[in-house]
Amino acid sequence: MIIDSDVVTLSRLQFALTALYHFLFVPLTLGLVWMLAIMESVYVMTGHEVWKRMVQFWGVLFGINFAMGVATGITMEFQFGMNWAYYAHYVGDVFGTPLAIEGLMAFFLESTLVGVFFMGWHRLSRVKHLLVTWFLALGTNFSALWILIANAWMQHPVGAKFNPQTMRMEVTNFSDVLFNPVAQAKFVHTVSAGYVVGSMFVLSISAWYLLRGRNVDFAKRSMTVAASFGLAAALSVVVLGDESGYAVSENQKMKMAAIEAMWETEPPPASFTLFGIPDVQNRTTHFALHVPWVMGVIGTRSLDTPIPGINNLVADTKGKITDGIQAYDALLTLRKNPGDAQAQSTLTKYDDDMGYALLLKRYVDDPRQATPDDIQKAADSTIPNVPVLFWAFRIMVACGLYFIALFAYSFWLASKRKLDSYRWYLRLALYSLPLPWLAAELGWIVAEYGRQPWAIEGILPTALGVSSLTAGQVWTSLGGFVFFYTALAVVDAVLMAKYARKGPDELGLWPVRDAKAPSGANTAGALS
Template sequence: MIDMLVVDLSRWQFAATAMYHFIFVPLTLGLSFMMAIMESVYVMTGRQIWRKATLFWGTLFGINFAMGVATGIVMEFQFGMNWSYYSHYVGDIFGAPLAIEGLMAFFLEATFIGLFFFGWDRLSKVGHLIVTWLMALGANLSALWILVANGWMQNPVGAKFNPDTMRMEITDFIAVIFNPVAQAKFVHTVSAGYLTGAVFVLAISALFLAQGKHVELAKRSAVVAASFGLASALSVVVLGDESGYVATEHQMMKIAALEAMYETEPAPAPWTLIGLPGQDGKLGFHISVPWVGGLITTRSLDKPLPGIEELVGRAEDRIRSGIVAYTALQQIRADGTNQEARATFEEYWPDLGYGLLLKKYRTDVENATDEEIVMAANDTVPGVWPLFWTFRLMMGLGFFYIAFFAVWFYRASRGWIDTNKKLLWFSFITLPLPWLAIESGWFIAEFGRQPWVVEGVLPTFYAASGLTVLDLVLSLSFFVLLYTVLLVIMVILMIKVIKAGPKDKLFDGETAGDDQDDFVIAALPATPATKELGS
């Protein structure tokens, strides 16, 4: 029988390492493009302040990128260490985009990040600008292939179970790449990364302005961040809506759980703003907006949104079909020439994963009782209230940042960048909020998929390795401690760089190059003319 404590500890370990790793990823995505924008302005105008801005934010980007690499490597090893049966069962499919990410995207990003830091005086202005844009492209390609792999776990298209090899195999790799869930997740995730980068730049710029330090650089950075951030905030909400619509088509149970909707609502379904659980655990006191839920999730006025109870009933039917598929599979394993069993399996194999849900209760799935089938069907319901509130937290932060950047964009367009000290300090203290929203989004995506590690194909408890509780307690404790130390180191390094402020060159041994005029200007008497020349 399955040791659920081993499964839960394996899940905790992967969740801890993944969520630590994703502290660094969105900032990498956002800063890379903002650096490219700033360097483009430098190349077009020749103003040294933009070069200095690119160098400053690039230094912070480099620290963040290094920590992202260090924390990301461990995640892939866990597939073989903690989830060995998952690797066997779907490795042919899941491994392909991961391999492409390493060969095409990560190497591209790593190569050009080296040229970015060491090529300032070895490349022409245009050449270095191309390097910066390619570095940003590499970061986004890396995210694309990771999200293609994750999107397949949410919606396993282009693959089929082979009863002779006992594993899932690719039948259409193009379908895997252009999986609608993967594409929706990609654009939503990278937009959230752009928002994070904009908030980071704006928060640090606001700190400088509030302290009266590095004012010219901070003003210019704040203008870029305000414009980039407003576009990103709008795209996050719009693309998040698209992601929800796609999930309605492929993960109806997740949508029902997000809305705490136990009973099927007549079309068009309302959307619950806030709600509290009643005595039976279902939705008690709540405030809803009519029609909005149906319009968002189904894009129609006449399509009902199925509730949890109806979806549990559908799951029960699929579990019974899965028993038929599992029985036929055992007959094929006993006699590979049994054509009748093969024909039966060919008809029922899409429900095999639902049959495997019964492995939690008994090893001989074909002899499952009605009571066990009902219990397995109820297991398809994820934790409703954690999802309900996390989703509303994420959405609330999304709309908050639309208003936040709209205010900043308006003030930037009027030249009121540093005229309100309260707004500057407020902007700085809101710095952690994008990470709260992003981690909430990943919690919704992964926790909302339970009990599946691959939706409808492989139950999470069936994918874990046969490790002991002691193995997992030790490794989980080690990784949490190590990642916490790395996070503290990153924060200390970033604070040190921010306190030191922007510099005219990256390294002490770097030649002055284009900065020679800056050094000459700095040596001249401080007059209005030299100040204007320096800006």
């Protein structure tokens, strides 16, 4: 039976929307918790009460965001059984382990530490509470690590093999799954992006206080930490993004070509297209403005290695589909006669390409009956949405460069103790608040939308991973999820705005009479 494209599209839309919602909360959790750890470290080292109050205030906003992140994350995991049942069956042996470990860390370790963080101020010594905060920071990052290990395996499946007897992917080397080079690149890049989100959050809200002349010393200190940490994080995102780009060029060549709207293979080193208008129908890019050598150096780390173009990759895919059909035929033969040596030999030879034959399931019931036109359609289906990837990547990069400039200027102002000297700067910092989220969501689109049509790169097409549902059933669950997640996003925004507007003064955390730092002392911008 040919796959119902409506069910596939709706299932993808549902998971995409819930993932995008969830990713509104995750980066802020990853970044803000480190801000708390830094501030509390200063408090323990100096004994200044002001730093404790800063941790407590920003901790309130962290707690709200953390709760929303957990709530939206739980429902996402249910979708694997609800909307993606065959995917869960096919790769559960590989995908389930890191997902289960992440669940244990997120819902047991992190939640316990969050509880101790809020309840332990009067029950633990300074050093012990600081250790809890640092363990919380580490725990949130390790939780993200396991999710990204699972996700990276989808992008670059290693350490597993298809078993014809069980008709599933099974782990052959868990260390390969754990130390997947794509996972390492994605982890450091993703958490660094989260650090930028957390830094901008503190910087922007603190700028809002300074614009209104409220909690001035509190805001200056917070902005100093945010500027320092944010600058390091923004630089890290760019540097580590280069590593992530190299991993893509090694393992997902079609995604790299689509990001560049590179239709034909260029002589190495390939240029970077700074601007252009991709034309999918004619497979060309109009008004392209190229920067020589840049993409070749970034993507291949060499001057003589080409980056394949989209048309060349489609031609290669047609050959893989043809080889995959032989593997598919051999697999069906072995299902009937497990002792067939010739079929076993054929499957062993071509099993790496069997996933490409499964792309034909969108067009024909039996891939062995595919026509050359079907094969061409299947090969063309491996081209992701080029204009979306092209512009998403460039807007993301532009945001990253802007963050470096803004945090660098903020750091310079903090060093000169002039954070409140320029109202235009404070307004700029305030209005920049949504940009890190925009960049993070665009990064998710590039990573996940860019690997279509694959659920597991080269192994399982997305269209084959769906559950046996009707379009009406998926519409119902999609509507429920959109309503539920939108309600949570509104609640989060309202609570965040409420407590941010209250500020530390209305929450009873400010002003502080600090014996070691008299209220009249000019300590703004200093860390002690």
